[in-house]
Amino acid sequence: AQSVTQLGSHVSVSEGALVLLRCNYSSSVPPYLFWYVQYPNQGLQLLLKYTSAATLVKGINGFEAEFKKSETSFHLTKPSAHMSDAAEYFCAVSERYSSASKIIFGSGTRLSIRP
């Protein structure tokens, strides 16, 4: 069975500071990993995805994540936080990178940005 664990339900950083959101995964098969963002009263938007190509994945809005098999981690980072980054972030995993594959989500991390 696959699962993801997000460490920290709430992270607060100052504007301009580094953003680091932590995610660890468990999977019996090579995983496909995702980060989604959810703004208030909106659906989920895909930030980036890992599909077994490059281990460092760049996404939208300046975010990136690094797949580390030895640590079973897929942490999300951004060098400099903007106020507009305040949202809920979900790490997710699936068995296949396919429209047919169900996605298993973590419990989410709420990111707050201090002025």
Place this chain on the structure above:
Amino acid sequence: DAGVTQSPTHLIKTRGQQVTLRCSPKSGHDTVSWYQQALGQGPQFIFQYYEEEERQRGNFPDRFSGHQFPNYSSELNVNALLLGDSALYLCAGAGRGGRGGEQFFGPGTRLTVL
């Protein structure tokens, strides 16, 4: 090109009632998945429809059922509502083999059961 649409936006029901939620995927997307997102939690997979058939299902009771129409739109039905069914219900559309399998999520329907 319209994105994924869901209706209604909000819904209030009482225990024991039945509810129907609707989803229209993006044009050309033929696969629809439904997820339940309880407050403070991540979305959980309910089921997926393709070619008007339920293709796979998560760990949800039979009170949760669905349907897909020939135009690929979909409905989620929940019978005998419980307080614990209060959640944001998200649908996601995707096209087989298209754009690497990304699923596109709608804004959701907020269901409150009193």
